[in-house]
Amino acid sequence: MTVAGKPLSAQAGPVQTNRPATPNRGRLALRDLANGMNQHWLWRAMAMQDIVLRYRGSVLGPLWLTFSTAIMIAAMGFVYSQIFxxxxxxxxxxxxxxxxxxxxxxxxxxxxxxxxxxxxxxIQQVRLPYTVHVLRSVFRNLLILGHNAVLIPIVFLMMGHGIGWEALMVIPGLVLLCINGFWISILLGMLSARFRDVPPIVAALLQVIFFVTPVFWTVETLGKYRHVGDFNPLFAAIDVVRAPLLGEPFAPYSWQIVGTMTVGGLLVTAVFFSRFRSRIAYWV
Structure with a gap:
């Protein structure tokens, strides 16, 4: 068909398509985070189910966690109080x-x-935000911490130790620990999915770090080398929770270290998650 001696196709301009723009990697990562947070009912239920299934058929159930921790505290408390x-x-x-x-x-x-x-x-069969699995892991461990926390008032009463209003500072400390646990889980989760040697390396490092971190010994024990303990990030993470409950002042740099670790870790993890998020399903 022609119009004015020219084919109709020649007179028509290029075909216009209204395809939506593909979101960039950063927006997809933010969308994953937002959807994961919105589905809080899901990862909370999955976390509680993990604990129930772990102790299915047990008489005490999750209380075994508290019972085993109580035995460790009693044994170590007697031995190390004498050693130190x-x-x-x-x-x-x-x-x-x-x-x-x-x-x-x-x-x-x-x-x-x-x-x-x-x-x-x-991950391969159900389309869920990746952050759902991470939030599930962090919340599961927060529940376990809540189970074990019943030992705190018991121990404090037995030892005649009181708790003051400064104990409320434990709330922001726990919030920061959960935020750090979130970005650490995303980063290590991706690295472990890509490189299967990461989990045993991390487990071995944690065993060593436990003994060089002021968990069961005081940082004052280091004497003139106290700064080695003060600048230990894991000691800082413990200190922001332990110090207010004990009614003692924080170590000099605890909040600065935890705050820097939180901001820096979130930024680094945001870059890695945005860049490699689409590859997680292939890595696992």
Whole structure:
């Protein structure tokens, strides 16, 4: 068909298509985070189910976590208070809080390594935000910390240790620990999915770090080398929770270290998650 001696196709301009613009990687990562946070009912239910399934058929159930921790505190409290020549009434509360917070931190790190690999079938078969699996891991360990926290008032009453209003500072400390656990789990989860040697390396490092971090020994023990302990990031993470409950001042740089670690870790993880998020399903 022609119009004015020219084919109709020649007179028509280029075909216009209204295809939506493809979101960039950063927006996809933010969308993943927003969708994961919105589905809080899902990862909370999955976290609670993880604990129930772990102790299915057990008489005490999750209380076994608290029972085993209580035995460790009793044994270590007696032995190390004698080794360090410390008053048990002051040392046992210090040890209790240090072990509880360390268990939370170390569990978040080790579980973070398997945050994606442990749910590879769900990732490959169900379309869910990747952050759902990470939030599930962090919340599961927060629940375990809550179970073990019942030991704190028991130990404090037995040792005659009181709790003041400064204990409220434990709330922002725990919030920062959870935020750090979130970005650590994403970063280690991606690295572990890509490089399967990462989980055993992390587990081995945590065993060493436990003994060189002031968990069951005080930072004052280092004497003139105290700064080595003060600048230990894991000690800072423990200190922002332990110090207010003990009614003691924070170590000089604890909040600065934890704050820097939180901001820096989130920025680094945001870059890695935006860049490699689309490859997680292939890595697992």
């Amino acid at each position: 020549h410390l008053d048990p009434e002051r040392y046992v509360p210090f040890l209790t809080l240090g072990l509880l917070v360390w268990q939370f931190i170390s569990s978040v790190i080790t579980d973070g390594c398997s945050a994606f690999m442990s749910v590879q079938h769900a």
